[in-house]
Amino acid sequence: MTSPVRMRPQVPAAHRLADLADAFSLVVDPSQGDRTVTGITVSSTDVEPGDVFVAIPGLRAHGARFADQAVEAGAVAVVTDAAGAELVTADVPVLLADEPRDLAGPLAAWVYDYPAERLVSVGVTGTNGKTTTTYFVEAALRAVHPLTVLLGTVELRIGDVAVESPRTTVEAPALEAILAAGLERGATAAAMEVSSHALALGRVRGLELDVAGFSNLQRDHLDFHGDMEGYFRDKSRLFAPGQARRGVVVVDDEWGRRLAVESPIPVETLATHVGAPEAHTADWAVTWADIGLDGVGSSFVLRAPDGAEHRAASPLPGLVNVSNAALAIVLAHAAGVDLAVAIDAVAHAHEIPGRMERVVERGDGLPLSLVDYAHTPDALVLALEAVRPITPGRLVIVFGSDGDRDRGKRPIMGEIAARLADVLVVTDENPRSEDPASIRAAILGGVRSVRPDLADVHEATSRAQAIHDALALATERDTVIVTGKGHEPTQEIAGVFHRYNDRDVIREAVALARARAEQHA
Ligand SMILES: CC(=O)N[C@H]1[C@@H](OP(=O)(O)OP(=O)(O)OC[C@H]2O[C@@H](n3ccc(=O)[nH]c3=O)[C@H](O)[C@@H]2O)O[C@H](CO)[C@@H](O)[C@@H]1O[C@H](C)C(=O)N[C@@H](C)C(=O)N[C@H](CCC(=O)O)C(=O)O
Numbered sequence: 030m031t032s033p034v035r036m037r038p039q040v041p042a043a044h045r046l047a048d049l050a051d052a053f054s055l056v057v058d059p060s061q062g063d064r065t066v067t068g069i070t071v072s073s074t075d076v077e078p079g080d081v082f083v084a085i086p087g088l089r090a091h092g093a094r095f096a097d098q099a100v101e102a103g104a105v106a107v108v109t110d111a112a113g114a115e116l117v118t119a120d121v122p123v124l125l126a127d128e129p130r131d132l133a134g135p136l137a138a139w140v141y142d143y144p145a146e147r148l149v150s151v152g153v154t155g156t157n158g159k160t161t162t163t164y165f166v167e168a169a170l171r172a173v174h175p176l177t178v179l180l181g182t183v184e185l186r187i188g189d190v191a192v193e194s195p196r197t198t199v200e201a202p203a204l205e206a207i208l209a210a211g212l213e214r215g216a217t218a219a220a221m222e223v224s225s226h227a228l229a230l231g232r233v234r235g236l237e238l239d240v241a242g243f244s245n246l247q248r249d250h251l252d253f254h255g256d257m258e259g260y261f262r263d264k265s266r267l268f269a270p271g272q273a274r275r276g277v278v279v280v281d282d283e284w285g286r287r288l289a290v291e292s293p294i295p296v297e298t299l300a301t302h303v304g305a306p307e308a309h310t311a312d313w314a315v316t317w318a319d320i321g322l323d324g325v326g327s328s329f330v331l332r333a334p335d336g337a338e339h340r341a342a343s344p345l346p347g348l349v350n351v352s353n354a355a356l357a358i359v360l361a362h363a364a365g366v367d368l369a370v371a372i373d374a375v376a377h378a379h380e381i382p383g384r385m386e387r388v389v390e391r392g393d394g395l396p397l398s399l400v401d402y403a404h405t406p407d408a409l410v411l412a413l414e415a416v417r418p419i420t421p422g423r424l425v426i427v428f429g430s431d432g433d434r435d436r437g438k439r440p441i442m443g444e445i446a447a448r449l450a451d452v453l454v455v456t457d458e459n460p461r462s463e464d465p466a467s468i469r470a471a472i473l474g475g476v477r478s479v480r481p482d483l484a485d486v487h488e489a490t491s492r493a494q495a496i497h498d499a500l501a502l503a504t505e506r507d508t509v510i511v512t513g514k515g516h517e518p519t520q521e522i523a524g525v526f527h528r529y530n531d532r533d534v535i536r537e538a539v540a541l542a543r544a545r546a547e548q549h550a
């Protein structure tokens with residue numbers, strides 16, 4: 030698989046370094062102004078010949094420490110601050126900027142000739158639902174655009190060509206390069222997730238979205254943002270002139286309601302909780318919802334600003350996905366997609382990797398088997414509650430909890446699983462540097478608080494074995510849900526990333542079960 034940075038235009042525009050300097054009021058020695066710039070990066074490990082290397086004073090290191098490596102790899106200039114300039118020893122033009130981090134995005138947009146201006150673009154922010162909503166939006170954009178770009182936690186994709194994504198929102202130079210590569214290949218629209226880290230660290234500066242969406246704000250990432258107020262402020266940055274032209278804000282929580290009032294750009298509001306007071310005042314509202322017992326998804330009614338009621342559907346189970354589908358429909362409509370077309374496209378959206386992904390359908394003696402990314406207590410409750418109504422038999426869960434992350438949630442996850450599922454297979458997630466057995470023990474502590482005798486509770490020291498065990502003990506009436514890792518393509522154990530994916534293991538286990546059944550037939 031290509032690395033994300035290779036997702037660049039094949040034939041990048043060539044600019045003179047002096048023109049870049051002029052455009053941003055930077056100073057370059059005239060004897061060096063004729064150097065040709067064809068790309069840009071903030072990471073020495075991603076440099077391609079012709080790049081400008083923006084050396085950012087980071088939270089861990091000053092990027093200028095890596096400037097010499099960048100130059101060796103072909104960087105034609107370095108943009109950095111005064112402290113960074115002191116660290117550059119290579120013979121390269123150094124352009125001084127007060128805030129290199131803030132400049133990286135605008136520079137990248139310039140270097141790639143402002144690709145976002147030639148694409149219809151939609152960005153989604155919020156604590157939960159970014160990935161799901163972004164996929165739904167892309168499905169709606171695809172209905173009218175021949176080629177689309179998708180950027181988010183799971184993958185970076187142009188049309189059907191995808192690479193794994195290193196994070197939810199990539200650094201500005203990578204973002205602009207992918208949009209430019211998309212344009213070059215004929216894309217006319219893009220849907221992207223915008224994380225709060227990206228907003229705080231300027232990864233989307235220089236990019237003006239056509240439409241920005243806000244899903245919700247819940248307690249998360251406070252280590253980075255300080256407090257909820259700081260988290261809200263960072264999320265709100267997406268709703269600003271120059272960053273997005275218009276917005277759609279879900280007003281189910283107090284933060285959405287506040288954003289709708291304070292937003293300096295025009296926003297439409299959307300209420301997705303049936304019967305909530307906001308439903309009367311919001312521009313758009315979900316007025317009826319049925320989470321559906323057929324296991325396929327949910328039906329709902331979306332009231333438009335003109336009062337017309339539209340029948341719609343979410344292809345994923347659970348009320349949260351009614352919210353995500355409704356937001357995606359309104360976002361896509363705001364981005365120019367006919368409402369009926371958006372509603373239809375979202376109802377038939379492709380499965381989202383690792384988000385309530387149905388890997389095996391119920392039948393032929395096999396249980397319905399799903400993979401979900403739920404790795405927080407709230408998400409685990411939602412996931413288990415969503416599959417209970419579509420489970421005629423027992424609900425079997427395979428789960429664990431991450432190492433080197435929030436230890437407090439381990440017993441809570443155990444307690445939730447014991448309460449809401451019938452059969453538990455406790456195993457490893459990404460143990461990282463921790464002892465996997467002690468993580469499982471902490472989870473089992475929570476399980477015991479609900480089921481002291483540990484009835485129907487199993488423990489497996491390998492995640493793949495856990496999935497095989499779960500499938501072996503489940504019948505056709507049962508549902509097996511494997512939570513925590515979702516789409517992740519690796520498992521991190523003792524500092525080593527092993528290729529691993531829950532979906533692939535389920536498929537292997539099923540293939541094995543089928544082969545065994547055929548042998549015995
Ligand atoms: C808090 C945070 O997001 N930090 C990110 C940030 O760090 P930083 O700017 O402080 O950079 P640094 O590591 O001090 O390095 C300084 C500079 O030197 C450069 N460098 C560094 C090493 C090297 O060999 N060569 C080199 O050029 C770096 O590219 C950087 O520009 O820039 C670095 C380079 O791009 C990122 O690796 C780093 O992400 C860290 C690893 C991270 O885990 N980020 C997560 C929290 C994140 O961004 N998550 C959100 C999603 C959150 C969510 O909703 O779940 C995301 O959008 O993925």
Ligand SMILES: Nc1ncnc2c1ncn2[C@@H]1O[C@H](COP(=O)(O)OP(=O)(O)OP(=O)(O)O)[C@@H](O)[C@H]1O
Pocket residue numbers: 155156157158159160161162182197222244245349350352353384401402403404407408409411412
């Ligand atoms: N609208 C929503 N409100 C609350 N919870 C949600 C919502 N949508 C999804 N979730 C829960 O959050 C989990 C993550 O969903 P999704 O991946 O779409 O969100 P995200 O914002 O991209 O999160 P992450 O950044 O962790 O990938 C899901 O497993 C689901 O249980």
